[in-house]
Amino acid sequence: MDLGQRLKNFIHKSRNDGSSMIMSTYRSLSHWHDFQLRLFWEGIVSGIFAGLVISLFRYLLSVAETMRGEIIGIIASKGAPFIAMWLTALVLVAFILGKLTQHEPMAGGSGIPQVKGVILGYMRMNWLRILWVKLTAGVLALGAGLSLGREGPSIQLGAVTAQGLSRFLGRSRLEERYLITSGASAGLATAFNAPLSGVIFALEELHRNFSATVLLPAMASALTATFVSRLIFGRDTAFSFYGLRPLPQEYILCAIATAIAAGAAGVLFNKGLLNTGRFYSLPIFKNIYSKILFALLCAAVLAFALPQVLGGGNLLVNDLALKSFPLELLLILFVAKFLFTLISYGTGVPGGFFLPMLVLGALTGSICADIFQQMDIIGAGLASNIVIIAMAAFFSASVRAPITGAVLIMEMTGSFSHMMMLSIAAAVAYVVAELLGGEPIYEALLEKNLRSHATPEKNLVKKEKDVVEVAVCSGSLIENKKVGEIRWPSGSLLVDIMRGREQLVPSGDTIIRAGDMLYVLCDTENSAAVRTLGEELKPVHNVWGDF
Numbered sequence: 001m002d003l004g005q006r007l008k009n010f011i012h013k014s015r016n017d018g019s020s021m022i023m024s025t026y027r028s029l030s031h032w033h034d035f036q037l038r039l040f041w042e043g044i045v046s047g048i049f050a051g052l053v054i055s056l057f058r059y060l061l062s063v064a065e066t067m068r069g070e071i072i073g074i075i076a077s078k079g080a081p082f083i084a085m086w087l088t089a090l091v092l093v094a095f096i097l098g099k100l101t102q103h104e105p106m107a108g109g110s111g112i113p114q115v116k117g118v119i120l121g122y123m124r125m126n127w128l129r130i131l132w133v134k135l136t137a138g139v140l141a142l143g144a145g146l147s148l149g150r151e152g153p154s155i156q157l158g159a160v161t162a163q164g165l166s167r168f169l170g171r172s173r174l175e176e177r178y179l180i181t182s183g184a185s186a187g188l189a190t191a192f193n194a195p196l197s198g199v200i201f202a203l204e205e206l207h208r209n210f211s212a213t214v215l216l217p218a219m220a221s222a223l224t225a226t227f228v229s230r231l232i233f234g235r236d237t238a239f240s241f242y243g244l245r246p247l248p249q250e251y252i253l254c255a256i257a258t259a260i261a262a263g264a265a266g267v268l269f270n271k272g273l274l275n276t277g278r279f280y281s282l283p284i285f286k287n288i289y290s291k292i293l294f295a296l297l298c299a300a301v302l303a304f305a306l307p308q309v310l311g312g313g314n315l316l317v318n319d320l321a322l323k324s325f326p327l328e329l330l331l332i333l334f335v336a337k338f339l340f341t342l343i344s345y346g347t348g349v350p351g352g353f354f355l356p357m358l359v360l361g362a363l364t365g366s367i368c369a370d371i372f373q374q375m376d377i378i379g380a381g382l383a384s385n386i387v388i389i390a391m392a393a394f395f396s397a398s399v400r401a402p403i404t405g406a407v408l409i410m411e412m413t414g415s416f417s418h419m420m421m422l423s424i425a426a427a428v429a430y431v432v433a434e435l436l437g438g439e440p441i442y443e444a445l446l447e448k449n450l451r452s453h454a455t456p457e458k459n460l461v462k463k464e465k466d467v468v469e470v471a472v473c474s475g476s477l478i479e480n481k482k483v484g485e486i487r488w489p490s491g492s493l494l495v496d497i498m499r500g501r502e503q504l505v506p507s508g509d510t511i512i513r514a515g516d517m518l519y520v521l522c523d524t525e526n527s528a529a530v531r532t533l534g535e536e537l538k539p540v541h542n543v544w545g546d547f
Contacts, residue, residue, distance in 0.1 A: 032503055035175075036213055036216060039175070039179070039182075039216060039217040040216045040220050041220075042165065042166075043179070043182045043217030044221070046158075046162035046165050046179055046186065047186045047221035047222065047224025047225040047228070048228060049162075049164075050157070050158035050162060050183050050190065050221065051190050051225035051227070051229050052228060053131070053158070053161050054158060054186070054187055054191060054225070054229065055190065055232045055233070057138065057150065057153065057154060057157060058154075058191070058229070058233065060135075060139045061138075061139055068143055068303075068310075072304070086300065087297075090296040091293060093140055093296060094289055094293040096140060097137055097140055097292050097349045098287075098288045100136060100137040100140075100349075100350070101288060101292075101350070104126065104129045104133040105456055106123070106125055106126065106455070107129075107133040107134040107137065107350050108349065109152070109345065109348055109350070110152030110155075110352035110354070111130075111134065111152050111153055111157075111159075111352065112152050112156065112206075112352065112354075112445075113445040113446040113449055114156060114449075115206060116205075116206050116442055116443075116446050117446050117449070117450070118159070118177070118180060119180055119181060120531075121173075121527045122446075122524070122527075123459050123461060124459055124461055125159075125160055125163060125459070126459075127160035130156065130160045133350065134153050134157055134350045135157065137349060137350040137351075138150070138153040141350060141351045142312065144296055145296075145300075145310040145311060146310075146311075146344040146351060147299075147310065147312075147313070147337060147340040147341040147343075147345075147356050148311075148344050148345065148352060148356065149355030149357075151192065151354035151355055152351070152354050153350055153351060154190060155187035155188050156184075157187055158183040158185070158187025158188075158190070158221075158225070159180045159181075159184040160183070162179040163176060163179065163180050163183065165179060166179045166180070173466055173467070174467045174469070174519075178214055178217055179217065181202050181203075181206055181218055182218045182220070182221035182222075183221060184202050184206055185198040185199050185201070185203075185218040185221050186198060186222050186225035186226075188201050188222075189222035189223075190228070190229045192238045192411065193229065193230065193237060193238060193411075194238070194408060194412055195223050195225075195226040195411075196407055197407050197412075198222040198226075199215070199218045200403055200404045201401065201404045201408070202214075202218050203215065205399060205442060209469065209471050211471065211517055213517075237411070237412055238314065239317050239321065240318045240321060240322070241384055241388065241413040241414070241415060244385070244413060244415045244418075245381075245385075245417075246385075247385040251377075251382065251385075252421070252424070254386065255424060255425050257368065258365060258368045258386050258389050258390050258425065259393040259424070259425035259426075259428035259432070260428060260432050261364055261367075262361055262365065262368075262390040262391075262393035262425070262429055263394075263429035263431075264397075265360065265361075265364050265397075266393070266395070266396070266397030266429065267397055267398075267433050267436045267437075267438035269338065269357065269394075270398055270439060270444065271438070272338070272342045273345060273441060273445070274439070276342050276345060279346060280346050288347070292347045292349060295344050295346075295347050298343055299340075299344075302336070302340065306336050309333060309337040309340050313337065313356055313358075313359030314355070316337075316359055316363075317358070317387075317391075320362050320363070321384050321387060324380065324383075325370075327367065327371070333363055334367065337356065337359055337360055337363065338360060341356040341357075357395060357398055358391050358394070358395060358412075360394060361393065361394025362387050362388075362390065362391050364390045364394060365386045365388070365389060365390025365391065366383070366390075368386050368390060369382070372386065388422065389421055389422060389425045390425075391409050392405040392408070392426045394429070395409075396427075396430050397429040397430065397432060397438065398433075398438075398440075398441050399440060399441055399442060402423070402426035402427055405422075406419065406422040406425075410422060461524045464523070465523060466523075466524050466527065467495065467520070468519070468521075469517060469519060470519075470520055470530060470534040471517055471534050472512055472513065472514055472517075473514065474514040475514070476534050476535060477533060478512050478533050479512060479513065479514050481511070482508065483506050483508055483509070483510045483512065486512070486533070488520070489523075489529045489530055490526070491522060491523045491526060492523075493521045494506045494519075494520050494521075495521050496518075496519040497510065497512075497516055497518055497519075498516065498517040499513065499515070499516050500515075518534065
């Protein structure tokens with residue numbers, strides 16, 4: 001029987017309302033070469049629109065942060081009447097942020113867990129409503145001084161922009177997921193002026209797939225979006241580490257020690273983020289408005305007591321790169337930034353922790369560098385090296401994306417001569433996080449949202465049919481097995497196999513090989529089990545058992 005007819009029979013038997021979308025997916029799989037080229041061009045288009053949207057977001061944020069600085073300066077010189085006006089404005093901002101967050105809960109927080117949930121098929125997003133809510137609320141929250149980053153919102157803004165393009169073109173869910181990944185790639189690339197990091201993050205963390213089918217549109221989108229943003233903002237790197245020379249190899253133990261400290265700090269940071277709900281469950285916080293107002297009042301106090309911890313923290317990282325701070329002040333800044341980031345993120349307003357996480361890594365590195373200098377292990381000229389090593393390590397421990405961590409810091413500092421040290425630090429921090437039992441933060445937040453019903457029912461995908469892409473890893477349970485021997489989850493049908501450039505129509509006798517890309521039609525609720533088939537490894541037998 002023809003595969004197209006098998007699909008029709010399967011869909012008819014399961015009485016699925018999305019049969020036209022499934023058949024559209026099958027037509028794409030049947031014309032794979034044309035499908036890949038189409039994704040490439042669509043990646044370019046999505047990169048143009050994402051670059052424009054996120055550039056607008058960056059511009060509005062810069063205006064809002066400049067206005068905040070001017071207002072705080074006026075308040076400091078004018079006194080009590082202006083303080084009262086500022087507090088009244090914060091109450092109004094808290095009210096608006098509460099309304100926007102309730103209007104579109106999927107726009108709340110970082111946005112990266114939501115994008116990840118959509119790519120995995122667990123969630124759905126109302127792209128247009130998220131677009132304007134995220135843009136508006138993100139500018140208000142960061143402009144008011146909350147310790148949040150623009151990178152998570154930029155990733156979600158890029159993703160929903162690409163999703164809007166997909167809906168306009170009437171693409172299938174499979175193709176839409178590729179485009180959402182591309183838009184997310186453009187989001188990070190534009191936010192940090194780091195196209196390579198955008199691509200790697202989208203593949204390593206979001207799509208978990210390095211196939212050419214997802215790589216090409218992600219690269220096209222990230223590069224196009226970066227080109228657009230550079231036309232507007234120029235080519236400057238995100239951080240100003242001028243004249244940074246490579247760390248000599250004899251200091252590798254310092255790099256490893258820094259990575260261990262940053263890895264432990266990253267695990268602690270993740271635990272704090274995952275448990276902020278306990279703090280905001282106290283009786284004093286009766287509703288979302290009281291949570292947001294509390295965070296904004298903290299920002300108002302910190303604006304005069306410790307202004308360095310407000311907002312994302314770009315300027316603080318630049319100061320750490322160029323200036324020397326007393327150890328006591330570094331410890332105070334670390335604790336204040338750590339706690340204020342938890343307070344800010346726990347409100348649930350649109351805004352991420354991507355940049356604050358890197359700032360905490362930089363502070364960890366500065367503390368380590370100060371200790372090394374006091375012990376006469378390194379000179380003052382190498383302190384900046386320790387700072388960037390700690391940033392890569394902190395990111396790797398928190399997100400569990402070591403490749404992204406190393407490449408991201410190289411692009412953000414403009415120094416590619418630190419590749420080896422950054423990679424070593426990222427790998428060490430990853431191991432430290434595993435040994436300490438830490439969870440990858442975006443996966444943990446996604447699971448928490450799904451488990452705690454924080455995501456509205458209308459945004460959850462349940463009884464639907466979808467085509468899931470499965471990458472077969474070397475040593476997986478299904479490697480070298482015949483299709484007919486595999487115990488597929490109920491209601492699943494293997495519809496296509498891509499082996500390099502070769503397309504195979506599966507039969508019961510077809511043998512699955514490592515590196516194959518499988519396309520399986522299944523219920524959404526079984527999609528995780530289907531993906532696990534290609535990732536779960538065979539048990540390893542003890543070859544020394546007889547000795």
